[in-house]
Amino acid sequence: MTVEVPYRPLPVNQSNVRYAHGPDSSAQQGVPAGETIEFDWRESHAYPGTSRRFWVHLPAQYDPTKPAALIVFQDGKLYLDPAGEVRGGTVLDNLIHHGKIPVTIGLFVDxxxxxxxxxxxxxxxxxxxxxxxxxxxxxxxxxxxxxxxYSITEDPELWGIGGGSSGGNCAFTAAWFRPDKFRRVIGCLSSFAQMPGGNPYPELIPRVPRKPLRIFLQAGHRDLHWNEPERNWLANNLQVAAALAEAGYDFRLVLGDGGHSPNHGGTLVPDALRWLWRPADSH
Known part of the structure; x- marks a missing residue:
């Protein structure tokens, strides 16, 4: 089926651009709100001495007899804030209610x-x-x-992980190392450019057997150091996307205007989730 995209003039100034949120990013009449439960974690073995909060967003349609899908977002408070740019809980409520994604528990980790x-x-x-x-x-x-x-499926095809900036890099790396658990990835303005030792992915991706991942990337024309030879966030995201394309990955890159802001990626999260959980034979 052909999808016709409405015409919108491109802004002349590529830096001062703000994207409007779509209907799935706001609370809708008749859509039941899920329940959000807050937790504290102060006993980390992986990161001794740290403390953090995390939140579980339980959709209204959750049935403990039917294991739910799982999506994990980094920078949890930012991604959960109903007045913020991402509005993760609201997006999940709307998409689940309208049958666009499976019943999915949201895990938001700071x-x-x-x-x-x-x-x-x-x-x-x-x-x-x-x-x-x-x-x-x-x-x-x-x-x-x-x-x-809570009852969560063990099917890695129904486990997703996402984030923005360093959180996007984190999500990509998590799925890269553990595709046996996470196979759906959202990375917005990912911080590949500031990885210690440099960004390994452009050279690594084509050299290893293709992993069973589906990856949604968002990059910005005016991201950090966009026109500089070092630590160029735009260039590094494009290089990762090119490597994924050449290696035959199931991925999607959305390139927008504006600087290093969660705005554009946040408005895309509903589309990203729909795309990540689309039927396997739909391209």
Whole structure:
């Protein structure tokens, strides 16, 4: 079926652009709201000394006799905020109610902090590292607290992970190392350019057997250092996308205007979720 896209003039200024949210990003009349439950975690073995909060968004359609899909978002509070750019809980409520995605439990996880430390944030150490430490932290410390309480499918085709900036990089790396668990990825303005030791993916992706991943990427024309030879966030995202294309991955890249802001990626989250969970034979 051909989809006709309405004409919209391109802005002349590529920096001062803001994208409007669609109807799936706002509470809709007749759509039941899910329940959001907050948790604290202060006993991390992977990141000793850190504390963090995480939230479980339980959709109104959840039935404990029918295991639900799972989507994990980094920077949980930011991604859950109903007045923010992403509005994750609201989006899940709308898409599930209208049958656009399966019944899905949302897990929104904040990065760790060190209480009382001069540099309290552990976000970059967790999110930008090229290793399996963070994904195993999720699988061994956080997700068991969810699966102990709620019924979640073990099918990795129904497990997604996403985020923006360093959180997008984190989501990609998590699925890269553990495709046996996570096979659906959302990465918005991902911070590949600031990975310690450099971005390994453009060279790595074509060299290893293709992993069973479906990946939605968003990049911005005016992202950080967009016209510079070093630490160029736009270029690094394009290089990762090109490597995925050449390696035959099931991926989608959406390129927009504006700077390093969660706005564009946030407005795309409903479309990203629909695309990630589309039927296997739909391209």
């Amino acid at each position: 990065p760790g902090t060190f209480e009382g430390a001069e540099s309290p944030k552990n976000r970059n150490a967790e999110y930008d590292a090229f290793d399996d430490r963070y994904v195993n932290f999720l699988l061994e410390e956080i997700i068991p607290q969810v699966t102990d309480r």
